[in-house]
Amino acid sequence: LNNHITRDSQQPIFVLGLPGTYLDVNKASIAFLTVDTNGWIPDGAVQPPQAAHTNDIVANGVNGTRTLNGSNGTHVLNSSDGARVVDGKNAANTLTGKNYQKSRVELDDVPVLIVGGGPTGLLLAYLLSKLNVKSLLIEKYPQRLSAPKAHALNPRTLEICRQFGLDTKKIRRLGTPRGDAYWVNFVTSLSGEQIGVLPYERMDAAVLDDTPEMIHNIPQPDFEQFVADELALDPNVEIRKGVAFVSGAQNKNEVFTKVEERATGIQYVIRSQHVIACDGGRSAVRNETMMTIHFSADLRPVVGERVGMLHWILDPATSGFLIGYDLAGNQVIISNFDPVKHPVESAGDAAHSFPPTGGLGLNTGIADVHNIAYKIAAVHQGWGGESLLENYETERRHLAHVNSIQSVKNGKKIFSFLKALGTAGIDDLDEARQKLTETIHDPSKKELIENHVEAQREHFDNLELHIGYVYGDESVPPDASAYTPKFIPGARLPHAWIRINNSNFLAQHEPVDISYVKELSPEFVAARRYSVLDLCAVDSFTMLVGSQRAWLDKFKALRRALSQRGVKLNMFAADEDFDFTTELHRELFASGVELQNGGGLLLRPDQHILTRLSSGTTVGQMESDLLGHLGL
Numbered sequence: 001l002n003n004h005i006t007r008d009s010q011q012p013i014f015v016l017g018l019p020g021t022y023l024d025v026n027k028a029s030i031a032f033l034t035v036d037t038n039g040w041i042p043d044g045a046v047q048p049p050q051a052a053h054t055n056d057i058v059a060n061g062v063n064g065t066r067t068l069n070g071s072n073g074t075h076v077l078n079s080s081d082g083a084r085v086v087d088g089k090n091a092a093n094t095l096t097g098k099n100y101q102k103s104r105v106e107l108d109d110v111p112v113l114i115v116g117g118g119p120t121g122l123l124l125a126y127l128l129s130k131l132n133v134k135s136l137l138i139e140k141y142p143q144r145l146s147a148p149k150a151h152a153l154n155p156r157t158l159e160i161c162r163q164f165g166l167d168t169k170k171i172r173r174l175g176t177p178r179g180d181a182y183w184v185n186f187v188t189s190l191s192g193e194q195i196g197v198l199p200y201e202r203m204d205a206a207v208l209d210d211t212p213e214m215i216h217n218i219p220q221p222d223f224e225q226f227v228a229d230e231l232a233l234d235p236n237v238e239i240r241k242g243v244a245f246v247s248g249a250q251n252k253n254e255v256f257t258k259v260e261e262r263a264t265g266i267q268y269v270i271r272s273q274h275v276i277a278c279d280g281g282r283s284a285v286r287n288e289t290m291m292t293i294h295f296s297a298d299l300r301p302v303v304g305e306r307v308g309m310l311h312w313i314l315d316p317a318t319s320g321f322l323i324g325y326d327l328a329g330n331q332v333i334i335s336n337f338d339p340v341k342h343p344v345e346s347a348g349d350a351a352h353s354f355p356p357t358g359g360l361g362l363n364t365g366i367a368d369v370h371n372i373a374y375k376i377a378a379v380h381q382g383w384g385g386e387s388l389l390e391n392y393e394t395e396r397r398h399l400a401h402v403n404s405i406q407s408v409k410n411g412k413k414i415f416s417f418l419k420a421l422g423t424a425g426i427d428d429l430d431e432a433r434q435k436l437t438e439t440i441h442d443p444s445k446k447e448l449i450e451n452h453v454e455a456q457r458e459h460f461d462n463l464e465l466h467i468g469y470v471y472g473d474e475s476v477p478p479d480a481s482a483y484t485p486k487f488i489p490g491a492r493l494p495h496a497w498i499r500i501n502n503s504n505f506l507a508q509h510e511p512v513d514i515s516y517v518k519e520l521s522p523e524f525v526a527a528r529r530y531s532v533l534d535l536c537a538v539d540s541f542t543m544l545v546g547s548q549r550a551w552l553d554k555f556k557a558l559r560r561a562l563s564q565r566g567v568k569l570n571m572f573a574a575d576e577d578f579d580f581t582t583e584l585h586r587e588l589f590a591s592g593v594e595l596q597n598g599g600g601l602l603l604r605p606d607q608h609i610l611t612r613l614s615s616g617t618t619v620g621q622m623e624s625d626l627l628g629h630l631g632l
Contacts, residue, residue, distance in 0.1 A: 175218030385631025546595030
């Protein structure tokens, strides 16, 4: 690899942390935070204020900015176990800028303040706009950093994009073609020997039985720019670049956030009902030290026919993996880094994230904002109570923990593989390379190496974590690869291909396009244009039943009761409003939901199951379940 890439003063080097949800165990406290890392954080960058035993601010509800960590999980800005209490009168005196040399007095007033303009912050602004909630997004960098970071949008992320009207066909055109991204190659060097090969995630046609959107690889900056372009003319969203978070305080139902224009040093205050932090987290430094190098070179002549999304380089000189966004000219190496041999300083959030093994960080953050977006809208618009935002922490915290466990597990497996190759602990480069050559050509080590390659399979197949998680389930999946459809409260509604029998619905929804899967016949593609997931509106609850006649009276009564509280409700009946287009999915819903026997599902706006329905379910029971979830 060193024959093609040199580390010199001309080589752009970025030390990056991956975006996502961070867990930091600090004595008796656990810090939980959904963040975006938007690139290298230079020394001296403004950081949020800290409270005792806490690491950062997360998200907030009507009661202001609350922390999800802290020694007692208390409110950072009004807790006796943390920062100072600021009441209304003193808040006005403190935060109007009279105590600052560079400041302006007027308050900016917005419903929602989003701090951080990475993919999570941008997408949250987009989701809130679709829910008719205005937001102001501040980003401390004056322009977007171009170095690729995260590289994969998993099926759930793309399902979320599709639900909110983002063009997933265009997203796929921006990223790596499926044919170039299908494999993970374990090699001595890009042009050297191949030690093993595995599929990269589920990119086979069979995965379309489980999701309408298979995983797609796209450089994070390209995805960010795609979402930013969608927001460019959005009247519900204002984006201010070069503006950094300084501090925050709360007063009853308002949050006062002091920010700074980094170019001028001028500070001012933004008043909002909610503050969502998507700008990076301060957590414990990882044991692994990784270095990311972004470079541009045409590697197709080097790799030849051995294309793939990831190339694990096992050469002792450059042990790490190469992400081939575009083999003709855009690549990233994430390399195991020895600070004695290659001194590079990391700063701020650069070293605080999930290990980059599994690609779970960015997608965890996207799922977080999908979960909280409709809840913010509900509270802001009056059809949800305060406890609905508390439910965000309850539902997402454990899943972040599960994903962090899997990331660490993946990292341990790959480093165990490197150790088995016999190069660990050898300082002399020539000696280490000789040992690698001896190991991979030793017949007695053949089975050992094959077993270590096979042990990485779960690392590159996380479908159960992507779409199989269940809110409220505190277990850890024994196998991240083994997805099973679930018809239980908290689960994502299992995917099924359907034909819509409603012209108005069709006019408002673009069909799925799976023509990028080249081996599929035109007839196969034509039968797979809509998913049952498409029936869930972003701002409404949905009843999915087997018969209009059996459920129509209950639906009308429930809708009347809910409309008085501003809650929307839709209903769709199988074999009437829609038809299953595959026998596999017809049988799946027949056995899982018992649609033909009076069964059904009550679905949340985020496409997760609120409760199961049976022929004996009453209007009162459904209303109680729904209002209980909303905190009303």
